[in-house]
Amino acid sequence: MITFKLNGKTVQGEEGQYILQVAQKYGVEIPTLCHHKALEPAGMCRLCTVELFDGRRSRFVTSCNYPIWEGMEVKTDSEPVHQGRKLIVELLMARCPDVPILKELGKKYGITETRFKKEEDTCILCGLCTRICTKMGNSAISLTGRGVDMKVDTPFHIQTDVCMACGACASVCPTGHITLEKIRSSVTKNSFKLIPSEYDMGLKGRKPVYVPYAQAVPNTPVIDRSVCMHFKTGGCKVCTEFCGVNAIDHTMQDEVVELNVGSIILSPGYQPFDPSKFDSYGYSKHPNVITAMEMERILSASGPTAGHLVRPSDHKEPKKIAWFQCVGSRDMNKCDHAYCSSVCCMYAIKEAVIAKEHSGSDLDCAIFYMDMRTHGKDFERFYNTAKDKHGVRFIRSRVHTIEPVPGTDDLSIRYITESGESVVEKFDQIVLSVGMEISPEVVGMAKNLGIELTPGNFCKTTTFEPVATSRPGIYVCGAFQGPKDIPQSVIDSSAAASAAGEILAEARNTLTRAKEIIPETNVIGERPRIGVFVCRCGINIAGVVNVPSVAEYAATLPYVEYATDNLYSCSQDTQENMAQIIKREGLNRVVVAACTPKTHEPLFQETLTNAGLNKYLFEMANIRNHDSWVHKNNPDLATQKAKDLIRSAVYKVALTMPLAEAELQIKSSALVVGGGIAGMTAARSLSLQGYETHIVEKSSNLGGQARNLYRTAKGEDIQQQLDILIQDVNQDDKIHVHLNAELVQMDGFVGSFKSTLNSAGQEIVVEHGVAVLATGASAYQPTEYHYGEDSRIVTSLELDKKFMEKDSSLSSLQSAVFIQCVGSREPDRPYCSRVCCTHSIDNALALKEMNPGMNIYLLYRDIRTYGEREYLFKEAREKGIIFIRYSMDKKPEVSLSNGKLSVKIMDHILGTPLEIETDLITLATAIVPNRDEKLANFFKVPMNSDGFFVERHAKLGPSEFATDGVFLCGMAHYPKPIDESIVQGKAAASRAVTLLARKTIHTSGNVAEVVPATCSSCGVCVSICPYSAPSFVEETARFNPGKAQINPVLCKGCGLCVASCRSGAIRLKGFDNDQIFAQITALNEAM
């Protein structure tokens, strides 16, 4: 260590350090132009000149490259230094009069006009560019010439191959003399390319060292070896100079890791279709033809334009946008993707609505489509709202070509309307709704693993084992299984986990280790002894906030016994150190001023636990996300804010008390309501994973709606498979089936439910830890189309029955008509029943198989054979089944006269009315939920206006309820085909197992508590709580009869009851009134 004086203050530096480095460490500012942390100093610009007193005399040295020595005295801002720098700036200003950074410096040194002769240069010959070029391992440029002829140049003044167009010189040039543009045009023969950001779909560039996106897990930067200069030349490594913790290791190699596993789950996903190959759409030619994925980024607040809707070519706000559906889907001509990608209709509508929200309602949005496929839960409503409320135009037309409008960046298209007119329309921007495809890498992986694929390259599965690949033990989920949206992928993933869990049940918990439990110190009655740990977070906080001064300040706050700062509070060694300090200093409350409690509170709480403190004696002050990161240009005020936030946290933590978390035993059994295919699948999955399961079925047999179905869209025999499943369930020792049974009473909560069943007149009490609701749905009984008046008018299920009974009359039919959307997509039932298009087409094909000469007509509104079901639609058309579209206002008319059955419909192509004489009319009736209000009340689960249960989260929690311990599957959630019911049955089981496998759960300590003495029994808390946590103590109870009480297991700690309590009788532990008031009071100094 070398000690010397800096501006009269004693400072210390290490042997070999330069004056500038030590000054920067002590926060002493010295101006520089040619200095760069990662480069050897050169002393070129002389701006960092300081005054050095060596004991005998004063002289001037450049601080950037003058090594420190014991006993020296340095003055960085004396008058002679100031004068000297002023002259340097003035000379540089004469050389480069128009350089902004020099003008800025001139202002700082009080120079209005240079006294010297002005030149027109922009280069100050600092040499940063040549030094960084050498550092990059290239030396493509150097300082050439001498004296006044000196300049930065390439060898022999000619364009060079050596330059790799990395742009490092431009990035360090302080004056703007070197720009990326200049490198491209004069220096290099290599092409200069932006590194496209994958996350922003190439609409923005990114660096070779980058965090893939803001929410990436782990949120750690990675180095892209394909573009990093170090991996090209062996040079650079500038990043290592900036990393404070030496985390960067360029020598790391890819490792081959061998894992022994019992099962593999494939979830490799899909890639968006690349529309470049469609010449007629000119995606690669016209900048304003973009893909829907690019549109997603443009609309995103975190996207390249921060959510401001502008078109790529000229950054003008578009006034007219068109979406083209089925680009790369349902298309055999250009891309060989005959399947429907399932998600594009919905995302196009969503983008159109969001675009209108961003740009105002005068934005014209038009969606060009073939069939609008909004078959998901609540999707049809969204479609109707987009059309009726937002005014999105829906045009049923497949557009052939996009033409540029000469002289503008606009685009022109010609399309045929439904009435047959040819229309030319101009748009500012066109979005191609690209479909999903499986990448060649994934196809290769499937080959290596030896699993079979479908014609569309998706993973081949069966209807009854929808997450099992063709190879035992390997499961699949997500879009690799088939094109699907987020909810369906989430359901899939849970199901795949369940499937793996079923075969690995015996191995569960065999690799777990018990955690050492440290006894808790009793701090009650002790005076608060608060420790404050202020985190520097590398430079994330310390780069803006003056951390040492904040820690110093924290030490002065009431009850604070200890305050310090850490480089990284969350690192393993700091954690251990903190635990030591807590014990050593006898601290009983802790404040960590660092990042956000949302990500790091549990970590620091564990440190407290390890130090023997109750984890609730803790508070965080968010001085990174809420301070240094958002006020980087305001270090003083940011420092002040950090102090305020810490003061507020200290005031609060002083009032915290140790809180207890109730431990709750989970009964290792489940109750499944509903013995249909979904319920049975859930029960079977739970039992295979080792849990006793009760099935409550209201009818006299298992099977549910599947009993009425003939065959699956993949041609499998449903009854045969169903019988196998029923047999499995009946023979399973762990599954108890209660037929003719009904739930008559239900008490309890997650982990310990108690249900009373009435099974064929007998009362049975079942205790269970979780419940799965699989109450299904049934077919709508139509009143329209003369149903019930003639035996030739049947529903889809009745036709299935005929097939199952091998009704010979079917093969002798001359003509058959299917009418779709009977009861679905109507004002009374504004949802799509999802299965009927596929069902009717498959039945039509079954009729064709029996009698290829039969005339079959299918009357529809939109054909919704999503995913690879589309192949059936194609096959049906090829086999001569005639598809005729009708609209809501011109529904088909069925007439019965003199024993003649006929259907009248307006043909959508010919535009003329048709009359079809037929022998059979099949009505594809809606799926109607079994509205079971009683059940909903028992489990306190909500139902939507259609009567389907409402899941915890439409996208991320589709198979569970907001009520803990209650799960959902099958058609009670939404109409769905058998494979999707099975998947969700398994998914519900999987979600349930996440609870059951824990055996016990800990409630949160931050729960509400009633003070009975002040409770007036008004009941506001009981009625207001969304989680049903408060209740009244029974009137006959010995203590506090009639007063409110709160079940800590059900309480989510929201505080709604606390705020609503008229008597002030409820406290929220951890967010008590006195604590929040203390926080508010603590802020008064900031006001």
Place this chain on the structure above:
Amino acid sequence: MSEREPKIVSFLCNWCSYGAADLAGVGRMEYPPNIRVIRIPCTGRMSPKFFLAALAQGADGVWVSG
């Protein structure tokens, strides 16, 4: 800052706005440093007394978000 800036006390819901403020940081967005955040478990916890207390302590504005 030459002009006097109004001081704002904000009560942010742990589940949405507090997280949003965290994300604003992650995105390195900038906003004036005259705001002090108090984290609450849910805006349901908000009591009129908290507004009054903040104003009484000298806040120029109170912002509740959730």
